[in-house]
Amino acid sequence: MSMKCKASRLALAFTLLWAAPAMAGEVAGSVTGPDGKPMAGLRLTIPELMRETTTDSEGHYRFDTLPAGAMSVSASVPFLAPVHQTVDVPATGQVSANLTMAPNRLLVGAAAMRGEPAVEHAAQKQAYLDQVAKAAAHGRKMNVVVLLFDDLGYGDLSSYGNTLIRTPNIDALAARGARLTQAYSGSPVCTPSRAALLTGRLPHRSGAAHHVFFPSDHPMATLRRSLGWANALPRDEITLAEVMGKAGYATGAFGKWHLGDVAGSRPNDLGFQTYFGVHYSNDMKPLAIYRNQTVDTASAQTKQETLNERFADEAISFIGQNRDRPFFAYVPFTAPHWPHVANPAHSGQSSGGLYGDVVEDLDHQVGRIVKALDEMHLSENTLLVVTSDNGGDYDGSVGNLRGRKGEVWEGGMRVPAFVIWPHVTRPGAVVDGMAMNVDLFPTILGMNGIPMPTDRAMDGKDLRPVLAGQAANVRDTLFYTTTWTGKPVAVRDNRFKFIEPFDDNGPMGGVAGRAHPIGPALYDLAAGNESQNVIGLYPDRAKALQQALAAMQQQAQSNPRGWLTP
Numbered sequence: 174m175s176m177k178c179k180a181s182r183l184a185l186a187f188t189l190l191w192a193a194p195a196m197a198g199e200v201a202g203s204v205t206g207p208d209g210k211p212m213a214g215l216r217l218t219i220p221e222l223m224r225e226t227t228t229d230s231e232g233h234y235r236f237d238t239l240p241a242g243a244m245s246v247s248a249s250v251p252f253l254a255p256v257h258q259t260v261d262v263p264a265t266g267q268v269s270a271n272l273t274m275a276p277n278r279l280l281v282g283a284a285a286m287r288g289e290p291a292v293e294h295a296a297q298k299q300a301y302l303d304q305v306a307k308a309a310a311h312g313r314k315m316n317v318v319v320l321l322f323d324d325l326g327y328g329d330l331s332s333y334g335n336t337l338i339r340t341p342n343i344d345a346l347a348a349r350g351a352r353l354t355q356a357y358s359g360s361p362v363c364t365p366s367r368a369a370l371l372t373g374r375l376p377h378r379s380g381a382a383h384h385v386f387f388p389s390d391h392p393m394a395t396l397r398r399s400l401g402w403a404n405a406l407p408r409d410e411i412t413l414a415e416v417m418g419k420a421g422y423a424t425g426a427f428g429k430w431h432l433g434d435v436a437g438s439r440p441n442d443l444g445f446q447t448y449f450g451v452h453y454s455n456d457m458k459p460l461a462i463y464r465n466q467t468v469d470t471a472s473a474q475t476k477q478e479t480l481n482e483r484f485a486d487e488a489i490s491f492i493g494q495n496r497d498r499p500f501f502a503y504v505p506f507t508a509p510h511w512p513h514v515a516n517p518a519h520s521g522q523s524s525g526g527l528y529g530d531v532v533e534d535l536d537h538q539v540g541r542i543v544k545a546l547d548e549m550h551l552s553e554n555t556l557l558v559v560t561s562d563n564g565g566d567y568d569g570s571v572g573n574l575r576g577r578k579g580e581v582w583e584g585g586m587r588v589p590a591f592v593i594w595p596h597v598t599r600p601g602a603v604v605d606g607m608a609m610n611v612d613l614f615p616t617i618l619g620m621n622g623i624p625m626p627t628d629r630a631m632d633g634k635d636l637r638p639v640l641a642g643q644a645a646n647v648r649d650t651l652f653y654t655t656t657w658t659g660k661p662v663a664v665r666d667n668r669f670k671f672i673e674p675f676d677d678n679g680p681m682g683g684v685a686g687r688a689h690p691i692g693p694a695l696y697d698l699a700a701g702n703e704s705q706n707v708i709g710l711y712p713d714r715a716k717a718l719q720q721a722l723a724a725m726q727q728q729a730q731s732n733p734r735g736w737l738t739p
């Protein structure tokens with residue numbers, strides 16, 4: 174805006190302010206999105222007066238003490254078309270102005286042209302699953318239970334050094350099996366990490382590496398499609414649930430999905446025979462609870478304070494119903510992701526405040542599930558994995574690590590993890606070898622003698638030798654991918670971590686903490702928390718890791734889905 178234009182607006186504002194005999198007029202109303210749902214936290218302005226306000230949780234707003242006369246109410250939000258409405262404010266009283274945001278036609282057009290990434294290996298996927306079903310062994314199999322927390326930090330549990338939050342049930346798992354000290358998520362944020370866990374592949378292979386998926390009618394979903402980014406897990410990805418179902422397991426998921434809400438990408442479409450949960454994070458509205466493909470609880474009736482208790486209830490029920498056959502229960506809790514809402518049974522109980530109350534409630538739910546396994550005499554035949562989808566957010570603790578959720582520093586991707594595997598893990602074992610959530614896929618397949626897919630690159634490693642104490646490491650390297658660009662920008666070996674300069678500010682920019690213009694750098698993870706660049710001391714190690722990173726980056730660019738030719 175030119176200086177002349179700014180001066181004109183200031184003059185108009187002063188004229189309206191001082192020329193009017195009274196300032197008792199009001200403008201009030203509501204703002205809804207293109208989908209007809211209220212838009213909370215939206216900024217509105219009256220440009221002539223340089224006044225602004227924000228909508229409340231129900232999409233309502235109000236401007237008070239306004240001079241009489243004509244003026245405009247404006248609303249704008251990234252990725253939607255701006256809306257302006259002229260109103261005639263009375264000298265006293267209130268005038269209503271309800272605004273409806275409209276889609277950005279350019280983005281909608283671009284999204285329609287691109288759509289979701291093409292399905293490329295559906296035939297190969299089906300052939301593999303048919304092979305698994307044909308070769309499925311009969312007889313007793315080890316049950317599998319995976320409990321996944323949302324944003325639980327490396328330092329949030331007592332067994333990882335937290336002195337404020339009490340987690341006796343989770344801590345007790347360390348005495349029953351192995352506690353991992355160098356376990357990692359596949360990404361610093363939700364969707365890519367969950368894709369990595371369920372596919373055994375780094376998130377860029379499935380097109381899920383760019384930030385997180387949004388409800389299909391959300392403006393951010395339109396933006397994603399306009400950029401050519403997936404907003405649902407591609408149907409030709411092979412999930413752990415699909416493989417286990419073909420191998421004779423009952424499969425169930427209970428909690429947060431976050432891998433798409435359109436046909437072909439929902440839990441029941443991708444291998445889970447039973448599903449009870451929410452499609453997205455607990456900060457994304459609407460937050461309806463689904464039972465399989467049907468809404469069980471409408472968003473308005475969803476009670477966040479008991480949400481994770483209900484997930485535990487459903488998981489325990491599923492385990493009981495399938496106690497006489499092998500089962501795979503995947504329980505991705507929605508907590509301690511923001512917003513934090515405490516279960517009344519644990520509200521005000523923790524020295525760690527509200528966040529501590531939420532984590533202690535999760536500990537209680539874990540205890541209930543473990544107790545159910547014990548009482549049903551299933552523990553001796555159940556592999557139990559407990560971990561987090563990424564590092565802790567700002568209310569949580571990452572211990573002495575650098576960085577947090579959303580960053581490729583250790584605090585963004587190193588997570589607490591426990592593995593209780595009867596006759597494999599030694600009770601009370603501490604495992605210092607590198608592990609990533611992509612390793613769960615090949616480890617469970619290896620346990621069941623199921624071959625890995627051969628038509629695609631698989632990034633996971635079978636962790637059985639490490640968990641059994643027969644090897645210090647099964648990995649030579651481990652890669653870190655950024656939140657927005659989804660690119661591998663760092664790599665580590667058993668001691669050192671190499672990171673190159675990167676810019677991960679996202680399509681809107683401004684996320685300065687996720688830009689790292691300085692580098693390259695080499696950190697000795699055995700000696701510190703990424704505070705000392707030792708590249709000058711170990712140039713050969715830096716060169717070797719840089720070459721490994723360059724090779725992975727080249728693969729990601731030339732063959733992003735990682736398809737292999739037999």
